[in-house]
Amino acid sequence: MSDPHVDMLYRWPTAARFDRRVPKEKFYRHGTVTAAVRDKFVADVQRITWAYKLAESTVNLAGNTTVPEIQIFEIDAKSNDVTESVLTAIDRAIPFPIIFEINRGSGETQVTRMVAAHKQLTSGAPKIGNYYSTGWQPARTERRPLPASITLPALYTALLDPLTPVDARPGEDVSEVAARLHTVRKLEREIAALERKLGAERQFNRKVQLRRALKTKQAELTVLVER
Structure with missing residues (x-):
């Protein structure tokens, strides 16, 4: 990045x-x-x-x-x-x-x-x-x-x-970078919301679900910000 x-x-x-x-x-x-x-x-x-x-x-x-x-x-x-x-x-x-x-x-x-x-x-x-x-x-x-x-x-x-x-990827134009930035910002907000929910959750099964969802979103974000 x-x-x-x-x-x-x-x-x-x-x-x-x-x-x-x-x-x-x-x-x-x-x-x-x-x-x-x-x-x-x-x-x-x-x-x-x-x-x-x-x-x-x-x-x-x-x-x-x-x-x-x-x-x-x-x-x-x-x-x-x-x-x-x-x-x-x-x-x-x-x-x-x-x-x-x-x-x-x-x-x-x-x-x-x-x-x-x-x-x-x-x-x-x-x-x-x-x-x-x-x-x-x-x-x-x-x-x-x-x-x-x-x-x-x-x-x-x-x-x-x-x-x-985020770094522009080879061959990527400005509209594609802008679209990727928009998605990155959206994912960052979703990850922050999941982290807050996880911190407040007391039920074990629900914690497991939230951790799984959080890992999925974090993996999506990694793919978007990597060159």
């Missing part, structure tokens, strides 16, 4: 630099942003920058309908962090997969974390999975080169792979 708090940042290609500031108000007007989420934008966000555009024209990798481009958004936090509801509102407003870099502090004390969710584009609203993040790290840390990839969908899968608690 990948470490969901691995410390790393990518070195985005200079040719893909977009560097456009995006007013927060643009996201207020999109869809059904609630007053509570609008308040989070005001409280959490100092600045939003559309920093890089990874596309065939900038990185010479072909996209498709599921990953036509990959956008990199930098968000400067007003204080400690930016809540997921803000990230979700941005993700829903932009019709491309997004990798976020959140910055807090300034100068020598500035730290950054990279965060993203598996985002599946559909004919309607995009399907956005759980958000996964690196740990906070010095903004001036040495950045890694982009993973070697021959298409944008493959690059997107590779970019997200270190963030998520």
